[in-house]
Amino acid sequence: MTTRLTVATGAPYDVVIGHGVLSELRGLVGTDARRVAVVHSPTLQDRAEALRSELTELDVHLLEVPDGEAAKNADVLTSCWRTLGEAGFTRSDVVIGLGGGATTDLAGFVAASWLRGVRFVNLPTTVLGMVDAAVGGKTGINTEAGKNLVGAFHEPAGVLCELDVLATLPPEEVRSGLAEVAKCGFIADPTILELIEAAPEAVADTASPLVAELITKGIAVKAAVVAGDLKETGPGGSVGREALNYGHTLGHALERVNSFGIRHGEAISVGMVFVAELAHRSGRIDADLLERHRSVLRSLGLPTTDETPFDTLLEAMRLDKKTRGTQLRFVVLDDLARPAVLAGPDDDLLREAHAALRP
Numbered sequence: 001m002t003t004r005l006t007v008a009t010g011a012p013y014d015v016v017i018g019h020g021v022l023s024e025l026r027g028l029v030g031t032d033a034r035r036v037a038v039v040h041s042p043t044l045q046d047r048a049e050a051l052r053s054e055l056t057e058l059d060v061h062l063l064e065v066p067d068g069e070a071a072k073n074a075d076v077l078t079s080c081w082r083t084l085g086e087a088g089f090t091r092s093d094v095v096i097g098l099g100g101g102a103t104t105d106l107a108g109f110v111a112a113s114w115l116r117g118v119r120f121v122n123l124p125t126t127v128l129g130m131v132d133a134a135v136g137g138k139t140g141i142n143t144e145a146g147k148n149l150v151g152a153f154h155e156p157a158g159v160l161c162e163l164d165v166l167a168t169l170p171p172e173e174v175r176s177g178l179a180e181v182a183k184c185g186f187i188a189d190p191t192i193l194e195l196i197e198a199a200p201e202a203v204a205d206t207a208s209p210l211v212a213e214l215i216t217k218g219i220a221v222k223a224a225v226v227a228g229d230l231k232e233t234g235p236g237g238s239v240g241r242e243a244l245n246y247g248h249t250l251g252h253a254l255e256r257v258n259s260f261g262i263r264h265g266e267a268i269s270v271g272m273v274f275v276a277e278l279a280h281r282s283g284r285i286d287a288d289l290l291e292r293h294r295s296v297l298r299s300l301g302l303p304t305t306d307e308t309p310f311d312t313l314l315e316a317m318r319l320d321k322k323t324r325g326t327q328l329r330f331v332v333l334d335d336l337a338r339p340a341v342l343a344g345p346d347d348d349l350l351r352e353a354h355a356a357l358r359p
């Protein structure tokens with residue numbers, strides 16, 4: 001079965017989820033293109049080669065970039081620009097991102113920055129990429145100072161989630177992606193949490209209809225949030241797109257202090273327990289909802305504890321994109337599926353919430 005969800009922004013596009021969906025790639029590339037750059041990680045080399053058969057009559061350039069987070073830096077970006085320049089990429093040519101979220105974040109930024117923006121198409125190959133990174137137009141790279149600090153909003157022309165590719169995804173990467181799915185459950189769609197709670201072991205089988213359903217539900221949440229607030233401006237004082245940053249203030253700091261040696265979903269899992277502690281300690285959510293965070297995330301095999309010295313994390317959190325001036329801002333819940341922003345909490349409250357994460 002193929003599912004098609006539309007991301008209803010100013011330039012609407014579809015996210016197609018199913019088996020055999022790459023047959024739509026040629027149509028998405030469009031008729032004006034002569035050249036296509038496939039930005040891919042080394043693990044996806046065979047699949048990148050295989051795309052040539054979908055892109056006949058086009059000049060296809062395979063741009064292999066380092067695996068995972070090592071792709072999201074200025075040196076790799078520069079090398080991609082060099083290749084596009086040498087190959088003569090024009091404004092009618094197309095960039096394709098094939099890989100996990102790190103690869104599609106980089107590929108999207110290559111597309112956003114080349115000639116001030118060319119068409120791009122995302123072919124995510126991880127659960128996390130499908131459910132989150134490939135959808136919504138946030139593209140970018142890391143700097144020494146932190147995660148995703150340089151980037152642009154640049155929406156794809158379409159996203160094809162070929163479920164067959166998940167067969168080779170290691171279990172720990174599946175779990176990492178499910179952290180973002182659980183996030184969607186907490187901030188917007190509790191039926192996601194109910195599905196996980198009913199069969200936590202079954203979610204390890206990426207060929208199962210359950211995983212397809214969870215991916216689809218996660219994408220539906222992301223698409224709806226992004227459609228309401230593409231550039232994260234919080235229209236009418238609403239939480240808007242920042243809701244998708246649930247767990248990310250501490251999560252990104254953990255990634256940074258671990259030199260990006262921790263998976264994104266694992267860091268976000270710990271970050272969600274942290275903000276649940278913050279919300280509970282400031283009287284917003286009850287003990288049951290706090291405990292539900294720990295139980296859902298643990299049942300997925302995700303980490304919920306942390307022993308990093310708090311001051312190191314506090315320093316790293318100051319460069320979060322939600323910070324305004326010196327005021328840290330956290331996405332919390334007022335209740336299940338009711339995200340809100342907690343602005344400028346006391347350092348003592350933050351310290352106590354973090355202390356509650358000790359194993």
Ligand SMILES: NC(=O)c1ccc[n+]([C@@H]2O[C@H](COP(=O)([O-])OP(=O)(O)OC[C@H]3O[C@@H](n4cnc5c(N)ncnc54)[C@H](O)[C@@H]3O)[C@@H](O)[C@H]2O)c1
Pocket residue numbers: 041042043044067068069072099100101102103105125126127128129132133134135136137138139148165166167168169170173176177264265
């Ligand atoms: N732009 C956004 O809105 C957004 C949203 C969420 C996360 N992100 C970013 O996404 C990144 C995390 O993405 P990720 O979890 O996909 O990590 P990743 O891109 O690092 O991929 C994880 C690992 O899986 C491997 N892999 C990918 N597809 C595979 C497959 N089909 N079979 C076998 N191995 C495969 C990769 O080579 C890599 O080693 C982070 O940089 C995060 O900041 C961005």
Ligand SMILES: O=C(O)C(=O)C[C@@H](O)[C@H](O)[C@H](O)COP(=O)(O)O
Pocket residue numbers: 132136138147148180241242244245248321
């Ligand atoms: O799409 C969004 O908006 C998100 O916040 C989704 C996050 O899961 C994702 O990790 C995103 O890259 C974080 O964005 P950032 O602006 O905090 O870098």
Ligand SMILES: [Zn+2]
Pocket residue numbers: 132180248264268
């Ligand atoms: Zn994320």
